[in-house]
């Protein structure tokens with residue numbers, strides 16, 4: 562909305578410094594000839610529920626100017642995309658983002674150059690107009706009528722997604738139990754699979770179903786789709802359009818996520834990602850803010866595994882952010898996340914895979930570590946900036962966001978006390 566005319570001046574001011582850095586890295590590091598074009602193709606979807614201030618059960622501190630409706634959420638993502646040219650998709654959450662006029666919403670998104678990524682269902686909350694409660698689960702529920710209601714909701718989400726041009730459904734279930742004895746694990750699993758099969762049957766031929774797992778919360782004793790093994794065994798029972806979705810914050814402490822990713826990819830069952838970072842649990846912090854080396858190691862496996870299967874890096878997996886912002890401006894935080902993801906991807910593209918293979922076969926552990934860390938320790942910011950520049954984005958999106966005073970403009974326009982839907 563405010564970006565166009567200022568972007569040119571912003572880039573002109575920074576161009577010679579950028580060119581110096583870009584020339585330097587090209588003289589120092591062997592850059593694959595297709596690296597910049599791969600970076601330009603790589604788009605990351607923004608979750609509609611991460612455009613407002615997050616919160617915890619202790620409180621919520623709004624920064625103001627939050628989007629009040631779906632149109633304003635699309636405008637926010639359009640703004641991010643105008644700045645970085647790398648957030649060209651939005652992931653919706655239904656019913657928070659339900660619309661009665663999908664054609665108008667689709668046209669509005671197209672004006673901003675945005676596509677619709679996965680649509681998400683919500684059976685972890687009760688809605689005001691809802692007949693039956695999800696207090697004791699949804700797809701796993703002991704009562705067939707509750708299961709039916711939850712299945713029907715997912716089918717409605719697919720239908721809304723079809724109208725918007727989405728091609729995938731993400732199912733995240735909070736189903737589980739809080740106390741030993743509450744749930745028959747085996748029966749809960751079987752009922753969940755049975756319900757998922759009904760949802761899967763409503764999926765168009767060119768759609769994918771992503772089944773997201775999470776170790777704990779809001780249930781604190783068991784979660785029915787609690788880890789990648791449970792998700793993997795379920796999606797295998799559904800069929801070839803069903804995949805596991807990895808959210809980086811949904812593992813027990815110290816889980817080796819890069820190994821999980823590698824094996825799911827090998828099995829052809831990795832569907833996509835929810836990027837975020839965490840120190841303790843499902844903290845939903847900015848991608849790469851706590852464990853950037855882990856993010857790099859994950860991308861290292863992704864690049865290796867996708868190349869082994871001849872996959873298209875940009876299109877064959879779902880790349881989404883799932884984050885929450887308690888103390889930051891949500892839009893600034895999302896710009897930081899996108900950049901961190903791009904940097905990890907770039908570093909993974911710089912790994913000398915031929916040398917790594919030789920070192921592995923020689924059991925040269927030291928060389929293996931050196932090869933990975935050489936790529937990880939490369940300052941790739943000028944490569945990411947070059948891709949952004951070629952796409953027509955800002956050399957420094959965050960600086961431009963601040964220089965333009967965008968948050969203040971949003972507060973003027975929408976008010977200081979607005980609250981976006983989400984958690």
Ligand code: AFD
Pocket residue numbers: 610681733773808835843883983984
């Ligand atoms: C949850 C999951 C899931 C879900 C979201 C709801 O990560 O992706 O859709 O938060 O806001 O923790």
Ligand code: MN
Pocket residue numbers: 733773808835883
């Ligand atoms: Mn998630």
Ligand code: MN
Pocket residue numbers: 808810811843845883
């Ligand atoms: Mn989460």
